[in-house]
Amino acid sequence: MSAVYINSAACISVQDTLNENILQNLNPQNTVKIIKAIEPNYKEFIPPAMIRRMSKTVKMSSVASNYALKEAGIEKPDAIIVGTGMGCSQDSEKFLKNVIDNHEEFLTPTFFIQSTHNTVAGQIALGLQCHAYNFTYVNTSSSLEFSFLDAQLQINDGEAENILVGSTDEQTDRTMELYCLNNTIKKETDLPADHLNSKTNGVIWGEGASFFVVGKDKTESSYAKLTDIKISNRLELNETQEFIQEFLSKNNLSVNHIDAVILGFSSDADSDAYYTKAMNLFPDSALLYYKHLSGEFNTASGFSTFIACHILKEQQIPKVMMINSIQKEEVKNVLLYNHLAGDDHSLVLLEKA
CATH class of the missing domain: 3.40.47.10 (Thiolase/Chalcone synthase)
Known part of the structure; x- marks a missing residue:
């Protein structure tokens, strides 16, 4: 598409x-x-x-x-x-x-x-x-x-x-x-x-x-390009990295092309293990989290998409969201990863408009 x-x-x-x-x-x-x-x-x-x-x-x-x-x-x-x-x-x-x-x-x-x-x-x-x-x-x-x-x-x-x-x-x-x-x-x-x-x-x-x-078209007010989306209802913990790598490969990208990754850490110890697995895949990317700002709920990914749009448009990453200290000169590709209690995993790839 x-x-x-x-x-x-x-x-x-x-x-x-x-x-x-x-x-x-x-x-x-x-x-x-x-x-x-x-x-x-x-x-x-x-x-x-x-x-x-x-x-x-x-x-x-x-x-x-x-x-x-x-x-x-x-x-x-x-x-x-x-x-x-x-x-x-x-x-x-x-x-x-x-x-x-x-x-x-x-x-x-x-x-x-x-x-x-x-x-x-x-x-x-x-x-x-x-x-x-x-x-x-x-x-x-x-x-x-x-x-x-x-x-x-x-x-x-x-x-x-x-x-x-x-x-x-x-x-x-x-x-x-x-x-x-x-x-x-x-x-x-x-x-x-x-x-x-x-x-x-x-x-x-x-x-x-x-x-x-x-x-369909880019405008003066455009925030981001919605490049691709992948959804999986069930995912084993050991399949997490493969799930992400396949998605990136489909879009002719590697982990090195991702400038920022926004992860849905929710403070639930069991299900947050998926995000830890995903995090280990991106040693050179800015790692961010957001549910300490929005809370967890069924459509919390709407908040992360909104914030990702502003990060891409304003080219700023809020310190309150940072997991590591990596800062990119330009934020071009942002990957969003979310699930709820270990089910319904989704990846959204956004690109600077």
């Missing part, structure tokens, strides 16, 4: 990523079990009557997509593709609570209608009055990567020229309780978390929404 360009990038996260000087204002978040996104003033973007009926993930996505389209100078995209791991889980929980509280009788359909995973893409399309291709991918931690692949296919096949691609996930009280009970989330006694040298399992959970406009 031919490469496509990321022409705009917007992100709502636990960092203040909607404002300027993003790379200079990143702050580690490793002392609490659950970190919430910094939300904008929604009234500036969404009519108050609509805000009341929207779940957090719909509101975050509406604003982030608004920023992305505005930056790219596009009113209506040729397609809207969204990736999400948990979907509109707030409305799902409200609906199930109503079922229990009302003994399965006299239920209003509103929460049920708004609880489906494709609500986000649908609400964005309604707001834009966009009747184009509209699709949602629900593939846990590789949801955004599948969305990017779809966009790449659409553009390469001549079906579209500019596509809005996004990822979003929100927190809900009950789900967070369950994640604490099954030790997905770290225990209080294991905090503050050491993301690079963790001896304990469990993660710090975050949330957020990241949106990008992917286009």
Whole structure:
């Protein structure tokens, strides 16, 4: 497939990523079990009557997509593709609570209608009055990567020229309780978390929404060239380096061509072993990590893609992300590697636009 360009990038996260000087204002978040996104003033973007009926993930996505389209100078995209791991889980929980509280009788359909995973893409399309291709991918931690692949296919096949691609996930009280009970989330006694040298399992959970406009042509606002993507649902630990090397070979690259590698160290001792294996493959590259800034969640790779776009455009690497001390004169190729609890491994290769 031919490469496509990321022409705009917007992100709502636990960092203040909607404002300027993003790379200079990143702050580690490793002392609490659950970190919430910094939300904008929604009234500036969404009519108050609509805000009341929207779940957090719909509101975050509406604003982030608004920023992305505005930056790219596009009113209506040729397609809207969204990736999400948990979907509109707030409305799902409200609906199930109503079922229990009302003994399965006299239920209003509103929460049920708004609880489906494709609500986000649908609400964005309604707001834009966009009747184009509209699709949602629900593939846990590789949801955004599948969305990017779809966009790449659409553009390469001549079906579209500019596509809005996004990822979003929100927190809900009950789900967070369950994640604490099954030790997905770290225990209080294991905090503050050491993301690079963790001896304990469990993660710090975050949330957020990241949106990008992917286009056929390079523009003045282009951040990066989206060169290639590879996804594997299952991977043995001893297959990690081969998985990466095959991907690079396919793109006529070696490990020496990669200027920066962004790894998803999450402070979960067991699953972070994959990143350690990958790290050993790149002795001469700048090694970075990011989940101490974003938290772990199904579409946390949206945050890393957003940060990678800014690194490529601004040619700066934030010290707070650095694992080693290697500094490159020019950052041309960036490799992103992510998985969730050892499953759904993804590689994304970005190049300076």
